[in-house]
Amino acid sequence: MPRRLEGDYDYIIVGAGTAGCIMANRLSADPTKRVLLLEAGGNDNWIWFHIPVGYLFAIGNPRSDWMFKTEAEPGLNGRALSYPRGKVIGGSSAINAMISMRGQAADYDHWRQLGLAGWSYSDVLPAFKRLEDHFLGASEHHGVGGGWRIEAPRLSWQILDAVGDAAEEMGIKRIADFNTGDNEGTSYFHVNQKRGRRWSSARGFLKPVLNRHNLRLETNVLVDRLVIESGRAAGVQFRQGDETIEARAGGEVILCAGSIGTTQVLQRSGIGPSEWLSPLGIDIVVDVQGIGRNLQDHLQQRAIYKVSGVRTLNETYYNLFRRGLMGLDYAVRRRGPLTMAPSQLGIFTRSDPTRSRANIQFHVQPLSLDKFGDPLHRFPAITVSACNLQPTSRGTVRIRSAAVDDKPAIAPNYLSTEDDRQVAADAIRTTRKLMKQKALEKYQPEEFLPGPSVGDDDTSLAKAAGDIGTTIFHPVGTAKMGTANDPLAVVDERLRFYGLHGLRIADASVMPTITSGNTNTPTAMIAEKGAAMILQDAR
Structure with missing residues (x-):
């Protein structure tokens, strides 16, 4: 008993x-x-x-x-x-x-269209605002005084600024805030930090x-x-x-x-x-x-590009002097790489022009590794992950x-539909197009994953997505x-x-x-x- x-x-x-x-x-x-x-x-x-x-x-x-x-x-x-x-x-x-x-207003409006009264974006917005203590202050979009502190990132990277410039060259506009109902555009992520x-x-x-x-x-x-x-x-x-x-x-x-x-x-x-x-x-x-x-x-395609002539966290991490400076900067100012979220720069766009709204999200990181828990690579590189937002x-x-205490059987069934395979292939194409923009030329980006040997046809890219795709923990x-x-x-x-x-x-x-x-x-x-x-x- x-x-x-x-x-x-x-x-x-x-x-x-x-x-x-x-x-x-x-x-x-x-x-x-x-x-x-x-x-x-x-x-x-x-x-x-x-x-x-x-x-x-x-x-x-x-x-x-x-x-x-x-x-x-x-x-x-x-x-x-x-x-x-x-x-x-x-x-x-x-x-x-x-x-x-938050996602997109259309996500919640869709819930309401499924017959779920009280779950449209206008219905849930007050709850989002009650939670927040937002650095931008009180507005039609944000709240202050809540328990959920939201701040701007406390560092920047030259290579990420350049990726943002490259996105603009592709026609993806810069925006100040992803959380106003439509997150299409490029910006630095706001973070749950204080x-x-x-x-x-x-x-x-x-x-x-x-x-x-x-x-x-x-x-x-x-x-x-x-x-x-x-x-x-x-x-x-x-x-x-x-x-x-x-x-x-x-x-x-x-x-x-x-x-x-x-x-x-x-x-x-x-x-x-x-x-x-x-x-x-x-x-x-x-x-x-x-x-x-x-x-x-959300399944992400973790593309990795080697870069030259610009600092990334990879080589900083393996330099003992720089690591010491990182620790000092954090101890004294609460700034620098130790404040980093895993991804700093975000890009929301469409995998192809027929999509009604942004359906892929890029997480761009000034680092690379095989998987979380593994050491960083010893060469300077960035990770440009694109995930399918509406699988x-x-x-x-x-x-x-x-x-x-028995662990469950978890079977996400990734890429089991033709639409998801098509979006994955198009996302890798979009990544390649992004990395070939003029704003990045001087850093000589070199595709490490999925690799230049992978062709640009649907079949090759869908297989590559299966090889490099990983969960984004959602x-x-x-x-x-x-x-x-x-x-x-x-x-x-x-x-x-x-x-x-x-x-x-x-x-x-x-x-x-x-x-x-x-x-x-x-x-x-x-x-x-x-x-x-x-x-x-x-x-």
Whole structure:
């Protein structure tokens, strides 16, 4: 028998990542509501969670990353990819790229067109603004005073300026802000930092309110399953150390464990496709076909170009004197390469002129490496990654067994549609065109990946995309929001679970379609909007 956790709770939140920290902040603001927040990772008491360049050490490290891997992907020519997810309070916002990106107004207007009332861009904009403390100040687009600090980058690179000039030569306009509804153009990314330090969801929303008497945080907790009684989510059962513990919720259980974690908890609870769960010996509580399906992610083609006559981080990193100066600059001024997000320059454009809106995003980096967790290359180079913003491929997340610590089978199914293969090929062509612009001539860019031996025809480029394509760490959609007549819908437009009372999901898994850009900020918005709905419904 599991031990009963002392105390009665109105709300139990599973996951203290980007969404869970915001949810806990908002729900515990009412002193009459008792909130329990459960996090599978630990506290963010490691220096590399706070120095921005720490992602180089956090991704691929079991201290900070769940170390998931995908299945071997046919579209990637049989390769399996590492699939990082944050293992700490703040979740992936503690190890991610720190890029502040909402996507496009058309993304949310599409959600509304799917029948999801309250999710158009004009509906979600107030939630985005409430979250923000934006360096540009209050305006029709941005807010101030929120917990989500957004600042301009604190360094620049001559080679990235030149890539921006090259984009202009191609007809891609410079813009000042990607987050005004239409992100087509080129600019430096705004970042979730405060004076040169990473600003995770835990720092912005959780830590300032941990002194509230009605909020309890438990870390290093693996939530095994939901407790279901009479068609209602009555609580959760979790493992902490060697002990199994049960906690009860008088109000609601809110899953904020992300597209992977939320799916695992539901499927272990007997909630999901019966044909997946029954062979594992799991009793079916609710047969919900959408749980674990509809996985979407942004696949990027990581093109690498050697350059000459200009500084990149590669050679700086291997020069001990320069590394010392980098550390000194950070210690004294909180500036320099240690404040770097993984990508600094962004370019949003169309893979071909027939597209109705920007459908590829470039992340341009003044560095190169084989993959995150590997050392930088010893030659000066830049990475010019183009990702498909609106992929049509859909994948799955499935538990392998009922064991709480068993890693799931993640199959994104990349490049499984003709449209995605065409966009990937066109994205590499666009990259090559960009790097041949006059603004870059003096730096003599030389294609290292995919390599000059790769032809420019569709077949060669699609195969190259499979060889060099990798995740940009944006899994969404595995418990999608939809109308009651959608066979894959898991929650309604108020994030209430179809088929069980007292259960909501408020994380990236509810996105019906992926947003056109980095997904951390949209996930924060979902939590902000979801918390407001929960409080409103409770009244």
